[in-house]
Amino acid sequence: xxxxxxxxxxxxRKLVKLAAGSAVVLPLAGLVACSGGxxxxxxxxxxxxxxxxxxxxxxxxxxxxxxxxxxxxxxAGEMAGDAMDKAGDMxADAKDAAGDAMDKAGDMxxxxxxxxxxxxxxxxDAAGDAxxxxxxxxxxxxDDAAGAVSGTAGGLPKLTENDPVAQALGYKHDASTIxxxxxxxxxxxxxxxxxxxxxxxxxxxGWGACSIFAGKAVNANGWCASYNRKAG
Numbered sequence: 001x002x003x004x005x006x007x008x009x010x011x012x013r014k015l016v017k018l019a020a021g022s023a024v025v026l027p028l029a030g031l032v033a034c035s036g037g038x039x040x041x042x043x044x045x046x047x048x049x050x051x052x053x054x055x056x057x058x059x060x061x062x063x064x065x066x067x068x069x070x071x072x073x074x075x076a077g078e079m080a081g082d083a084m085d086k087a088g089d090m091x092a093d094a095k096d097a098a099g100d101a102m103d104k105a106g107d108m109x110x111x112x113x114x115x116x117x118x119x120x121x122x123x124x125d126a127a128g129d130a131x132x133x134x135x136x137x138x139x140x141x142x143d144d145a146a147g148a149v150s151g152t153a154g155g156l157p158k159l160t161e162n163d164p165v166a167q168a169l170g171y172k173h174d175a176s177t178i179x180x181x182x183x184x185x186x187x188x189x190x191x192x193x194x195x196x197x198x199x200x201x202x203x204x205x206g207w208g209a210c211s212i213f214a215g216k217a218v219n220a221n222g223w224c225a226s227y228n229r230k231a232g
Contacts, residue, residue: 156209159216175223183225195220198230
């Protein structure tokens with residue numbers, strides 16, 4: 001107990017004792033007043049003793065009540081303290097759980113952002129590769145188209161092996177593919193080709209004009225049945 005509580009308790013006990021003593025002494029005093037001599041004195045002493053005993057019992061009862069009240073107050077205080085501690089622990093646990101949830105949500109958001117970024121970068125790379133591939137293919141097609149109509153003698157279009165005159169004369173762009181059973185004459189001179197034919201006029205890119213195929217360019221490595229070796 002605090003000092004103030006101790007003083008209050010002592011004062012309460014004194015008052016109880018005084019009141020109890022008075023309650024016993026007053027009736028006894030009346031008895032004493034009605035008697036006299038030595039017998040009256042003896043009664044007064046007995047009354048005082050009885051008053052003291054009654055006061056002691058009253059003080060003891062007051063002490064018991066005060067102790068019980070103090071114990072109850074202490075128990076209530078402890079229960080209140082335990083409840084507050086438990087509430088504090090629960091609040092701390094809730095705070096920790098909320099923090100963990102926020103951290104987890106942040107990690108998930110970060111992972112999602114990284115995955116989205118990687119997917120976007122992959123898509124951009126794939127698109128870039130597709131564009132580059134398309135550009136390269138377009139360039140090749142343009143080069144092929146340009147080569148089909150240019151880069152020959154005088155810009156002449158290239159003779160095709162499907163041309164009727166070319167087929168009639170057995171023309172091939174590559175002399176090594178000539179059917180020797182059909183054209184055995186070429187077998188005698190394995191190096192026969194348009195490049196060393198008297199009818200061939202060299203142009204650009206391995207192609208040139210031929211007087212047999214007017215208006216068309218033939219391959220310098222080609223051959224046909226009209227081959228006539230160039231002098232010298």
